[in-house]
Amino acid sequence: MEYYSSNLIEEYLRTRKIPSTACSGCGLGMNHKVVIQAFKELGLKTADIIWGTSIGCAGRQTFATFKGDGFAGTHGRAYAIARGLRIALPPEKKIVLSVGDGDAFGIGLMHLIHSARVNADITVIVHDNLGYQSTGGQFGFTTPMGVKTDSSPYGMFEPNLMSEGMDVMHILKGAGATFLARHVVLADGAMAVESVKKAILNRGFSLVHMPHPCVTNFAMKHLGSRVPVEIFRWFKERTAPLGQEKPNTIWATGIWHDASNTRPEFSEVMWGATEKIRRTGAL
């Protein structure tokens, strides 16, 4: 098993879950590595982190990969579970959620927004494969316009969170998130590690949006090819750093919003109020 014996894997991952059950050529593995790399560079141990996942490719493929404690929530609800867990856990424990786009921006968007509203100390990593790929490849709420999927056979035309100048990042910023970044790992992996580190260090709600290619369903339907290099190239052409966007740019990468450690954190607020009420009977 020489191939798998890197320090990162031995330190943070359950080797029984390797190789991953993700399709060969899937971009999820690169994203996953970025997150683990950030743990390593921050000097975090498995004991410092609770690993939460959800449903879909991102949830299913990354659940139980992490050597430490981990949970998988029902579809879209990991943010509500994490908020409850945040109340129960000591503040030094980090909660990192590894979820997909349907989970975060579809079924779970309300819970996500409310987690941002209260600035709960949770780091959400959204592995965005541009739709519902584990159910065969239906469009999601970040699927680019015109893209053909199994449920948009004429091309994507229904407005979504990444069309007509809208961006899910604006919604989350408006909701009170204190750190927001977007990275396409195949284009700016090193920057992505830095952003995940900042996200974890922010004592508040952080989200790193990491779109990644799906070779099996997205690429096959839209590009007519399962050859990874085709979809990787398609992705790279549509990615540009923030401020250097081209007309065809879909994903502007970099730090979208950094207000790290500027708002009081959720569990601190709740326990602080509880402590004061218990002592004095009032706030």
Add this chain to the structure above:
Amino acid sequence: MKRFLETGNFAIAEAAIIAGCRFFAGYPITPATELAESMSLRLPQVDGVYLQAEDECAAMHLCIGAALGGMKAMTATSGPGFILYADPFGWALGCEMPMVVLNSGRVGPVSGITGAPGQGEFYNTRYPTQGGNYESVVLAPNSAQEAMAMVIEAFYLSERLRMPVTVLADQLITDGWEDISIPETEEEMKEMGMRFWPRKFHPGPDFYPATDALDIPPVQMGKNTGGLCSDWTPTEQGYDIEEVEDHHKHAYRLIYKVRNNRELFAHHYEKKYMDDDPDLVVVSYGTPSRVVNTAVGRARSQGMKVGSLRLINLWPFPDEHFTRKAKYLAVELNWDGQLVREIQRAVPKDSDVHFLGICGDLPTNQDLLETFDKILKNQPLQRKGWEMEAW
């Protein structure tokens, strides 16, 4: 012991706190709103946290999170919120996460009548989530005082059985004002017949035994034991693998840890005038049982051989009370007849089973006495409009 003239909601909040609950997440809904209000007032005083969720689905997920972190948690709602628990309820059952859920019934379907009592969730509390392959534990008190006791009992059972336990009340119990005595110490709790079980922690990771054993503590996050908890098939290692054989073991535990340990809660029932094998057994639960008990007493004084069986432990359904061939009458706060179906299933073949349904209000003594009389005389039940239906 403290004594109050207060609502059931108030009593339930105090009960949860005595049982060790330090986390409550809720969403305002009549008639359980005052419970959330009481919790928002009381929990910070006892080092607990009250959260108002964005919806009921989030409320129970917040409880899951707190329970995963080692806290005793509770949430409360009415029918329209209870259906939003379906998602987290399945998770809590599958991951065996102890917590207490209170459902205060009003008149359905949908929003229906908010400020009136109903019993439309008899089956809904048995099947609160999708998929089957689990057993549910439901307790149905008939007064504010008993609601308090049953919430404490629900916390006890949820810890020992490692599962969410539902207390099924109705609007009259949670909104009604009654004389309530609340224990203040553990000794007083014991004197009042209440049981307490602390939250314990299982080091894992092999915490999914295919056993019906009690007292296996739940998984906890943050202890760095490699504890895993997911909505997929758990195995001995905690990994998710889609294997029918493994899932069968999992389902076996979810079903039989309850069925094989029924002695824990099967004593929760009340029988009146049942010692002489009455000709007619009137079966009820919740607030209508209070009228039933009065009416049965009056019927006895009029020479009718009638008995009252009040169910407190609703699910798993206590079939053992229905082994005798007799006439049975189900009195329920609904017009469609739910409890009566279960009685029909449980009674010996060719038993005579009847249904008296009223919703949004309680039956009157006169209604009940007339019905008893007709059933005993083998006369057809008169249809008053459509609320009285021969079953």
